[in-house]
Amino acid sequence: MLRLHDAARAVISAIASIPPTVADLAIAAAVTWYYLTTATGYYPHSGPRRFDALAVALTLAVGAALVVRRRYPLTVMAGCAALVAVYEARGYWLSLNQIGLQLAFFTVASRRGRLWTAAAAAVAYAELMYGNVHEWVGSTFDICLGTLAWVLAIAIIGDGARRLLESHALMAEYNEQLQRKQRDREQRAVLFERIRIARELHDVTAHHLSVIAVQAGLARYVLNSDLETADQALRTISEVGSEGLAELRRLISLLRPDDDEAGARAAADDRPAPGIAQLPVLIERVGLSGTPSVYTVAGRRRPLPAGIELCVYRVVQESLTNVLKHAPGSSVDVRLEYEPEHIRVTIADAGPHGIPPQRSRTPRSDAAQATGHSGAGVGLTGMRERAALYRGELSTGRKPDGGFEVCLTLPVDSTALDDTPGEQQAPAAAVTDPARLVI
Known part of the structure; x- marks a missing residue:
């Protein structure tokens, strides 16, 4: 059958x-x-x-x-x-x-x-x-009735065929509209993805270039008086530059959808997107630029989605970049808190006039000021959009003591907690206070 x-x-x-x-x-x-x-x-x-x-x-x-x-x-x-x-x-x-x-x-x-x-x-x-x-054989009435029935049958069948053709035409037009809408949705998705990549490029470029600029100023300042510090600054410039180029290659490869082979090679060679695990290295590099930094982790750790970790990393990165630009030499306190249903990260600086007296005229702070950065910061809008993408909240504002604070709160699943209890200090290269991590 x-x-x-x-x-x-x-x-x-x-x-x-x-x-x-x-x-x-x-x-x-x-x-x-x-x-x-x-x-x-x-x-x-x-x-x-x-x-x-x-x-x-x-x-x-x-x-x-x-x-x-x-x-x-x-x-x-x-x-x-x-x-x-x-x-x-x-x-x-x-x-x-x-x-x-x-x-x-x-x-x-x-x-x-x-x-x-x-x-x-x-x-x-x-x-x-x-x-x-x-x-025909029969009465005239029967012949008239039979002929009329035949003509009506042809007319009805033809009218049904006409409506069927119209229905097919409407269906074809509807399918074409659906295809156009699908193409429009795909084009919008590509546009939004490229906007997201552009924001990633902004974050990566702004942070790495800021660190390089500060380290270059530091190296020039201490070149004749402290060769060890100058050498360390140059090594930092080399490391930050290499890392920045790697991230730029990974992101720019996504802007080339036609080159599938090159995109596959870039995806295979480049490292995964940064997350919370890379925050100590990020904060350490900022500390080496003459910005005393404290990094604190509180609460019970839990596994987080890669997107949320990237969001936290980029917000911290952008906030530290703004400190380097607009409050060079200011101390920064980065605090990461794991709560039952949220994760919160707070980045607070002491402000341009909040530098401790004993460190107010260090070579590093002078080198940071020598970079000539000024302004009110341009990354707050991008940070708010990142927070909104994951249904989070971002609050920013000046503190009563003159500093500036950025607080990001993201909702997360309360399951999959590990057994790391209480408040913990993240590892770092230089610790000057046993109670806190100072970089």
């Missing part, structure tokens, strides 16, 4: 794939061939008029008109009606050319509105009735 169904679908699909002009030409040729072979073999000798050259010409004209019936349905209907009227008026076999007239009438019903269908039905009924009265 399934094989028969599949075979039928294959046949229907093959028929539907035939061009309309070819199909109309084949139908017109078949109808004309039927007319001529019937007239040659079965033409009634008792008819009032023999099938002569004029009858052949009229028959061929009806068949030729059917070739363009889809393109000009009303014209073909009028032409067939006129040819059949001449054919019947000349006294030829009346029912011979009625198939062409009925096919033309069906085309009008399937291609035009109901008003034109009614007009064509009246013409077809009159000509069919003329032939049926002379050839």
Whole structure:
């Protein structure tokens, strides 16, 4: 049964794939061939008029008109009606050319509105009735009723075909609209992804360049007096520059969707996106730039999604970059808190005038001031958008003592807590206070 169904679908699909002009030409040729072979073999000798050259010409004209019936349905209907009227008026076999007239009438019903269908039905009924009265056996009422039923059947079938064609046209238009909307959604998704990558590039570039600028100023300042510090600053510049280039390569490779092979190589070679585990290294580098930094971790650690970890890392990175730009030499306190349903990170600096007196004129702070950065910061909008992406909150503002504070709160799942209890201090390279990590 399934094989028969599949075979039928294959046949229907093959028929539907035939061009309309070819199909109309084949139908017109078949109808004309039927007319001529019937007239040659079965033409009634008792008819009032023999099938002569004029009858052949009229028959061929009806068949030729059917070739363009889809393109000009009303014209073909009028032409067939006129040819059949001449054919019947000349006294030829009346029912011979009625198939062409009925096919033309069906085309009008399937291609035009109901008003034109009614007009064509009246013409077809009159000509069919003329032939049926002379050839059908029965009462005139039965012949009229039978002819009317036949004409109505053709009209109903043609009207159904017209509505089906309109439905297919509407469905095709609807599918095209869906495809356009899908393309628009894909283009918007690509645009949003590129905007996200652009923000990543801003964060990466701003932070690494700020650290490089501060370290370069420090190296120049102590080049003649402290070669060890200058050497350490140059090593930091080398490390930060290499890391920045690696992140830039990884992000820029995402902007090249056509180069699949290069993107695959970049994805295979580059390291994963940074997270909370890389915060001590980030804060240590800022501390080496002359910004005393304290990093504290509180609460019970838990595994976090990579996106949330990247969000925390970028907010801390952008906040530290703003401190380097707008409050060079200020001390910074970074505190990461694990709560049952949230994770909170706070970055607070002491402000440009909050530097401890014993460290206010260190070479590092002078080198940071020598970079010439000033302004109010341009990364707060990006940090707020990052927080909103994960349904979090970001609060920023000045502290009463003159410093500036950034607080990020993100909702997280309360499950999957590990067994790390209480408040812990993150490891670092230099610790000057046993109670806190100072970099």
